[in-house]
Amino acid sequence: MRNFDYVRAADVEQAIMLHARGSDTVYLAGGTTLLDLMKLDITRPARVVDVHKLKLDQIEPLDDGRTRIGAMVSNTDLARHEHIRRHYPVLSQALLSGASTQLRNKATTAGNVMQRVRCGYFRDGVSPCNKRTPGSGCAAVDGLNRNVHAVLGGSPQCIAAHPSDMCVAMVAIGATVHVQGPKGRRDIAFADFHLLPGDTPWKEHALEAGEIITHITLDAPMPGSRSAYLKLRDRGSYQFALASSAVIVALDGNTVRDIRIALGGVSTKPWRAAGAEAVLRGKPVSEALVREAGVSAMAGARSYGQNGFKLNLGQQAVVRNLSLLTA
Incomplete structure (x- = not known):
């Protein structure tokens, strides 16, 4: 140290x-x-x-239907809060599927948003890693890349998967990140907060120097919706997702009135599957249509060898979740 x-x-x-x-x-x-x-x-x-003693530990339902979450709210308190469990079950489920009880008790909402990748090459301190040492290369592209590496949103410079479960639920729900810094306050759409690696993988988020997250505001719940988070992994607890999906769907009879789908474990940032949503929105649910949505969710995915199985697993994470919610 x-x-x-x-x-x-x-x-x-x-x-x-x-x-x-x-x-x-x-x-x-x-x-x-x-x-x-x-x-x-x-x-x-x-x-x-x-900053852990800052008075940013409240969960506040707002008059317009949205919900404001303080940056220092613990993952445990957020997951167990009655308002979150009732109106945003997908978020509660995502949080409870991650880490252990001890870690959830310490981890904060803003810290979860800001957590860094679990790529072994990033963390070993010696392997080529553009995220740690810009310009050194990415050992994962041709190396061991089965578990925590992405098939969506990667680049030759970095394929590390974003590790958060909470963030997958939040990008499906829709949210705003409120930050404050030397230049004052500003708001960032949650979908724009995490950056794709591109040619600058060391730039992981949209914060400017000295800025700190103060709150996150969730969009109002989709009327008449049901939601779920599905996490697929090698073992049943305390492991990062190989593939996950957050699905929020509202049905009129058998027809999809509105839907939001997001993916985790397979992408370099929390991944909103807009193409899969478009396949389903306004149409009667069928087994064939659900399968088509699963394929569309993984459009543009690329295998890097050992992680190639995620192309199918990502589809299954969407199909299984949709099938349960629309049954």
């Missing part, structure tokens, strides 16, 4: 001020990702600004 300065912020404004006092500064909330990366010597901050 390298030496670093540690300071605790009393409010958001002080946190931003403390962050701005030096370079190589990071915010610390639950620490479930940051502390791991510091111990591995992957992240080497000169200063840590502790």
